[in-house]
Amino acid sequence: MQLFQLDVLGYWGAYPEAAEATAGYLLTTDGGRYLIDCGSGVLSQLYRYCRVEDLTAVLLSHCHPDHAADMGVLGHAALLAGMTGARETSLPVYHAAAPSALIKHWSQDPWLSFHPVGDGDEMIVGDVRVRFRQTIHPVECLSMRITHGEKVFAYSADSALCDSLLEQAADADLFLCEASMYASQEDLARRVGHLTSTQCGELARDARVKQLAVIHLPHEGDLDVLTTEVEAAFGRRVVRVGTGTRLSIGQR
Numbered sequence: 001m002q003l004f005q006l007d008v009l010g011y012w013g014a015y016p017e018a019a020e021a022t023a024g025y026l027l028t029t030d031g032g033r034y035l036i037d038c039g040s041g042v043l044s045q046l047y048r049y050c051r052v053e054d055l056t057a058v059l060l061s062h063c064h065p066d067h068a069a070d071m072g073v074l075g076h077a078a079l080l081a082g083m084t085g086a087r088e089t090s091l092p093v094y095h096a097a098a099p100s101a102l103i104k105h106w107s108q109d110p111w112l113s114f115h116p117v118g119d120g121d122e123m124i125v126g127d128v129r130v131r132f133r134q135t136i137h138p139v140e141c142l143s144m145r146i147t148h149g150e151k152v153f154a155y156s157a158d159s160a161l162c163d164s165l166l167e168q169a170a171d172a173d174l175f176l177c178e179a180s181m182y183a184s185q186e187d188l189a190r191r192v193g194h195l196t197s198t199q200c201g202e203l204a205r206d207a208r209v210k211q212l213a214v215i216h217l218p219h220e221g222d223l224d225v226l227t228t229e230v231e232a233a234f235g236r237r238v239v240r241v242g243t244g245t246r247l248s249i250g251q252r
Contacts, residue, residue, distance in 0.1 A: 001251070003030045004148045006174065008245040009045035013180050013194075013216040014066055016041045020243050022066035023216065025155070025176065029148050032056035032126035036144070036155060040069040043077065045243065052077040053087035056126040058112075061157035062141035063098035075109030082111040094125065096132075097140040117142065119164075133168050135159030137193035143168045151250035154209070158216065160193045161203065169207035173250035177204060178216035183229045197226045201233025213239040213247060 005028050010021025016039075024042030026049055027034040033050055035042075035058045046052075052074060061067055071093075081087035090113040095103075103114055117123075119134035119142070132142040137158045144155045145168045154172040156165055158180075169175045179201075180194035189196045194216075195203070204212040214230055217223060217240075227240045239247065 002149045002151070003028060004151050004153070004249040004251075006153065006176070006247045006249060007049055008215075008241045008243060008247075009042050009049075010039055010243065011215045011217060011241050011245075012066070013178070013218060015219075017219070021045050022069070023061075024070070026050070027128075027146065027153065029127050032128065034059060034126065034128065034146075035074075037061055037067045037157075038070045038074055039066045043070045043073050048244075051081070051086070052091065053081040055091055058091060058093040058095075059125070059130065059144060060093055060095035061144070061155070062096045062137065062139050063102055064139060064141075064158070067158070068098075071106050071112075075106055075112045078111035079109045087111065092125075094123075094130070096142040131168070133164040135164065135193075136162045141193075145169075145172070148249075153249050154207075156195070156215075158193060159195065160190050161195060161199050165203055166207050169204065169209055172207065172209045174211045174213065174247055175204050175207065175209040176213050176215055179214045179226060179230055180216050180218055182218075182221055182226055197229035198233045201230040201235075201238070204238075205234050210250075211239065211247070213241050213245075215241055 007026040009024035021041030022039030023037040025036040122131040129147040131145040135141045146153045152172045154169040156177040181189045183198040
């Protein structure tokens with residue numbers, strides 16, 4: 001049986017709660033470890049599972065701080081791993097378009113190598129196949145569909161409701177989808193490029209996903225209410241992740 005699992009390093013939107021992190025997920029296969037997004041507090045959580053020298057690649061959905069704040073310290077860690085001989089090659093970072101000054105800043109550490117990707121790009125990274133699609137968000141942002149063998153993992157990143165998310169999530173074994181706002185906040189969600197709880201559940205239902213996990217959670221309100229709204233739209237139970245949640249993809 002192929003190993004294909006996801007560990008949640010951080011899941012908050014905007015900023016981390018105490019001792020936790022914003023967006024960051026460790027995807028592990030038989031032959032690789034992939035860091036998906038690197039938000040505030042993610043690096044310290046990563047070290048519960050592996051070190052930077054163990055990573056195969058970083059997949060960065062967009063440059064907002066709650067998804068990329070720890071890129072600077074990740075570069076420092078990669079540099080030290082290279083200097084001590086723990087890492088022999090630079091760590092590849094596949095990323096959505098970002099301001100050139102920001103990429104230049106991150107690139108000061110030579111043990112990170114940056115590879116821009118765009119809407120519709122599909123490639124083999126390590127032992128997985130990754131397809132990127134543009135979302136609706138204030139900055140360039142890419143959702144991901146990652147295939148390992150016959151199993152499919154989809155990640156919404158940040159987005160308002162759009163057709164490309166439905167395509168990315170279609171028949172996925174696991175869909176990691178944002179639910180940044182409550183059902184009553186649909187107008188606001190559309191303006192700021194996010195999904196409501198109801199939209200998250202309806203999207204997953206229409207995409208026929210096998211398992212839905214809810215991420216990018218808001219800090220205000222009652223998260224039990226938000227989860228109930230997602231489940232009502234999805235039609236069945238969902239996973240509301242926490243720090244350290246482990247999900248085996250395609251093995252329920």
